[in-house]
Amino acid sequence: MFTQRFRGQVIGIIVLFCLLSASLGVALDTHQARAAGDYRSYANSSAATLQSWYNSSNGLFNSTGWWNSANALGAIIDYSSNTGSTAYTGDIATTYSKNSSGNFLNNYYDDEGWWGLTWVKAYDLTSNNSYLSMAKTIFSDMAGGWDSTCGGGVWWSKDRTYKNAIPNELFLALATKLHQRTSGDSGSGSYIDWANREWSWFNSSGMINSSNLVNDGLDSSCHNNGQTTWTYNQGVILGGLTDMYKITNDSSYLSKAEAIADAATGTLVNNGILKEPCEPSSCGGDGPQFKGIFMRNLGYLYSTDNKQAYKNFITQNVDSIWNNDRNGSNQLGLMWYGPFDSADAARQSSAQDALNAAIPFSTSSGTSNVALNKTATADSSCSSSETPNKAVDGSVTNDSKWCSGGASGQYWLRLDLGASYAISSFTVKHAGAGGENTAWNTRDFNIQLSSDGSNWSTVVNVTGNTASITTHSISTTTARYVKLNITNPQSDPNYIAARIYELEVYATSSTSNVALNKTATANNSCTSSETPNKAVDGSVTNDSKWCAGATSGQYWLRVDLGANYAISSFTVKHAGAGGENTAWNTRDFNLQLSTDGSNWSTVVNVTGNTSSITTHPISTTTARYVKLNITNPQTDPNTVAARIYELEVYGS
Structure with a gap:
């Protein structure tokens, strides 16, 4: 709880002016600018930066605290779920193994609540029951903090000196999540019973003021203490109320959530950008x-009520974060309206929450890293484990990099994408992205493209770089081969070598979703409104999905594109993308292509999926027909059915 643990001094106007002036001096490298609205790319870069604070030796995030680490890990999990990336999912098991002996419990019930929600997220992503069991253990301890003082509610700490908003909001949110994931949960002492008791008490406690904002807590007379309306107190309650609506279908929960969200987005702002009441101090x-927690839950509310104002608020804030509150290393600061002040894992993960919320609205949601796992060659390798393929394996963990220490000082990495793509941008992850000395970040380099592997055109040229992650937008250029030439590998004169953790190549413009509004058929439909055409209508709102409940367990969706296309990738939006239970996300499936509708070739095969949105780049293949075969529709053993909100097929 912030108000009793915050020890910062009020900054005088002169000191503040100096701080902000210094921040203004942190200029963005021009080669890092990205097109507005490329929210997935923003999230990719921010997540890589956030990962640089992760400490695998203790499973926490450096530069921040215990409860913050729960939220930072939660942001990484949300990023993984929203993008289908597995680059950082190893953090989950590491954090659990390093800290589970204490069951993630301490003296503060709110700290416990954050960890409880994070382990629910981890369970949803991985289906590891140990994580769900841990969340239940944490909830049980939190329930011990409830007593009759002030008529009910959970205490802030085990010292029992203060009843306030945040532990009770977390208790509600965790109760609803556990109810949704516990078969047969009902009766006295059940999770839903606790959720009903908590909301009844909280709603009548007076902490929600007449302006529909939540104050910090109760005074000694059990009245609203009038203390600060922190953004996270407006946020967590949105998640709990949204789930209460999903559980009960009672619209009053949604109406209350919207009233709080409207009040927060209308008053806790600076020119429309979310502002913490303590800003601009540290x-x-x-x-x-705090602000990321609000944005995370606002995004969850939007996924349920589809209120356009919330989508606009999310994207407006993310645009401002990226354009006004970012330094040259893609670190994101406190004041989302700018300027950038300083960097730590709390600031980064808070902004990551906002970026995660915007991923579904990305203007380039059909882009993919076409370099992933493609053929890579290089001038040399420092060791047998630092080979060129490590620069295209999608990982920056476990020292997964290409290193070259050629004495000539000429270093190059070349990729064969396997087919021609319309390339629009690159992301290069240098030494610092993998946790190494930032003085080893690539200093001077260029990127070239070729259609034949012989004739090269330089499209990016960088000198004097110091950033750990650089992004480079170009005019869309069709090419099959990519070459990274390094002319000055680092600023440190010692241990000279080229070190590249990842070279990502993004292809966009020439491809489009060629399945949109095309003819779709399926094995069956759950209802007359959940027909196959709903999976190609471009919408994930208003329950616009194809659902099939075949008892045989054989589910298929077939799309006739109407003509042959050069297909390079797919995006599948599963149950969670439409706001449904993530345990209903398609578990095992494959994608097939055909030119005649009779002879099929399997190009994608997925087992064990738990993500709400999955992307699948392939070697470009010409086809007219696409077939999605689902062999295991979900993780949850109840209400078994295939649920696909959108099958997107990218081609030209």
Whole structure:
């Protein structure tokens, strides 16, 4: 809880002016600018930066606190779920193994609640029951903090000196999540019973003021203490109320959530950009975390009520974060309206929450890293484990990099994408992205493209770089081969070598979703409104999905594109993308292509999926017909059915 742990001083106007002036001096490298609205790319870069604070030796995030680490890991999990990326999912098992002996419990019930929600997210992503069991253990301890003082509610700490908003909001949110994931949960002492008791008490406690904002807590007379309306207190309650609506179908929960969201987005802002009441001071160690928690839950509310104002608020804030509150290393600061102040894992993960919320609205949701796992060659390798393929394996963990120490000082990495793509941008992850000395970040380099592997055109040229992750937008260029030439590998004169953790190549413009509004057929439909055409209508709102409940367990969706296309990737939006239970996300499936509708070739095969949105780049293949075969529709053993909100097929 922020108000009793925050020890920051009020900054005088002269000191503040100096701080902001210094921040203004942090200029963005021009080669890092991205097109507005490319939210997935923003999230990719921010997640890589956030990962640089992750400490695998203790499973926490450096530069921030215990409860902040729960939220930072939660942001990484949400990023993984929203993008289908597995680059950082190893953090989950590491954090659990390093800290589970204490069951993630301490003296503060709110700290416990954050960890409880994070382990629910981890369970949803991985289906590892140990994580769900841990969340239930944490909830049980939190329930021990409830007593009759002030008529009910959970105490802030085990010292029992203060009843306030945040532990009770977390208790509600965790109760609803556990109810949704516990078969047969009902009766006295059940998770839904606790959720009903908590909301009844909280709603009548007076902490929600007449302006529909949540104050910090109760005074000694059990009345609203009038203390600060922190953004996270407006946020967590949105998640709990949204789930109460999903559980009960009672629209009053949604109406209350919207009233709080409207009040927060209308008053806790600076020119439409979310502003913490403690800004522009440092906000201590806790305050920088808060705004992301609000945005995370606002995104969850939007996925349920589809209120356009919330989507607009999310994208407006993310645009401002990226354009006004970012330094040259893709670090994101406290004040989302700018300027950038300083960097730590709390600030980064808070902004990551906002970026995650915007991923579904990305203007380039059909883009993919076409370099992933493609053929890579290089001038040399420092060791047998630092080979060129490590620069295209999608990982920056476990020292997964290409390193070259050629004495000539000429270093190059070449990729064969296997087919021609319309390339629009690159992301290069240098030494610092993998946790190495940032003085080893690539100093001077260029990127070239070729259609035949012989004639090269330089499309990016960088000198004097110091950033750990660089992004480079170009005019869309069709090419099959990519070459990274390094002319000055680092600023440190010692241990000279080229070190590249990842070279990502993004292809966009020439491809489009060629399945949109095309003819779709399927094995069956759950209802007359959940027909196959709903999976190609471009919408994930208003329950616009194809659902099939075949008892045989054989589910298929077939799309006739109407003509042959050069297909390079797919995006599948599963149950969670439409706001449904993520345990209903398609578990095992494959994608097939055909030119005649009779002879099929399997190009994608997935087992064990838990993500809500999955992307699948392939070697470009010409086909007219696409077939999605689902062999295991979900993780949850109940209400078994195939649920596909959208099958997107990208081609030209």
